[in-house]
Amino acid sequence: MLSLANFAMKGPFQAGIAVVLLAALSVWFTPIGVLVGAIIALVTLRVSEVEGLKTLIWGLLVQLALVVSLTGSYWPAIVSALEFMLPVWLVSVVLKKTGSLALALQTAMVMVGLGVIGFHLVVANPTQWWTELFQQSLLPILQESGVSYSQDAMEGLIQMVTMLLGVFALTLWFSIVLLARWWQSRLYFPGRFSQDFYALSLPKSTAYIAVILAIFGLIGTGQGLVYDLSGVVIAGLMFQGLAIAHHTVKKRQASAAWLFALYVLLFLLPQTMLILATIGLIDTWMDFRNRWDQEQ
Template identity: 60%
Template sequence: MLALANYSMKGPMQANIAVVLLSALSVWIAPIGILAGGIVALVTLRVNAVEGAKTLIWAMIVQIALTVMLSGSYMPAVIAIMEYLLPVFIMAVVLRETNSLAQALHLGMLMIGVGLVGFHLIVGDTSAWWLELFNSQIKPLLDTAGVDYQSDFVPKMAQMVTMLLSVFALILWFSILMLGRWWQSQLYYPGQFQTDFHQLMLPKSTATIAVVIAITGLIVGQEIRLLYDISGVVIAALMFQGLSVAHYMVKEREASNAWLVGLYVLLFLLPQMMLILATIGLLDSWMNFRGRGETQ
């Protein structure tokens, strides 16, 4: 992957070629879009926002053109652009201007928050909307394929879909942004990415608002779905701060990286780990486990 990033930074033409090929491949293999978004972030961070925007436009043109040619619809391309490209570019611009991963993460939270408010205003009952979508689009396919599923679980899942997608979006956007930052560090500023990530700390004001929203959302989530959905986004953001604390502690104590491997395995296997890490991140905003005098 680093060789790909190195090739992309040899000039605007190379960056455009790389992002066009990756964007085209992502139409068939969606996860490759992560690399395309990483290239857009890298160009934005290393060169400037204008060149990053040009690279983004090339990626979007290819994504839309191929998707329309293959499926006759542009909506899958719009989803892919919002999933891998456009939000990452916007966050990369903020990261370039502020040199703060925390500010970029904060912006990601705000974008998703605005999106959630708009979605709730347009749809109304989001659970009913997802349930209707399942019954009209997915259920016939499952029935035709003879797939066995628990029908009583579907309404419960419908209540969580909006929150889960929002959490997924924030984690994906910020992870792609960090990929671009890591590439930049490896190619031009060795060791800088580690320093940046160790300094990730959301402002106390943000943490205070976050904990109020999270607690309220978890308590009255069934009655106020919007707060429930936003609480998931807040927990995901604080999780990154918790991970930052974990990485910093391992380095400071010169502990084995096996501790971090185990942490990520547990995070993958146990969803509760996200809440534990978010709690650590929240406490860090006030207790400053890393001993720094100011937030980033």
């Protein structure tokens, strides 16, 4: 992947070629959209916001042309732009102007939070809306394929769809920006990415919001807007917890296997995200990394 980034950085023409080809491939294999977003972010961080926006437009135009010709609808391309391109560019602009991963992460959290609030304003009952969508779209497929499922488990999952989509969006957008920042570090500033990531610490305002949401969640029903927003905050604090974990392994000169095991647990056990978020929340006041640095 680093060779791809190196090719894209040879000039605007090469960056355009890379985005056009990857955007075209992502029509058939969606995960390639991660690389499209990463190149847009890298061009934004290394060259300028305007060049990053131009690269984004090229990717969007290619996707629109292909999707409309194949399906007759432009919506899949719009969804792809919202999933991999536009939010990533906006977060990259903040990172370029401030040089702060924490502020970039907070910007992504605000965007996702506003999206969740907007969804609740437009849809009076999100759970009912997702239930109807499930019954109309997925249930017939499950019945035809003979797949068995637990009704109670499915109802519980439907109640979490809005929150899970918010968590997914935040994790995806910021991870793409981190990939672009890592590319930039490897190509131009060796070792800088590690320093920046180790120092990632969200403002205390985020911690206060997390505490407020937790209190309202305890006295509420455990569902609705507060529940969905709490997932977004937990996902943001998770990145701070990961930064602490990476910093700890580096300072203690521990084996990288610890980090590998942590990411495996994060993938297999959703509770790991909550543990990391709790560590990140406590670190807002305790400042673990600075304490450990002073001890040495």
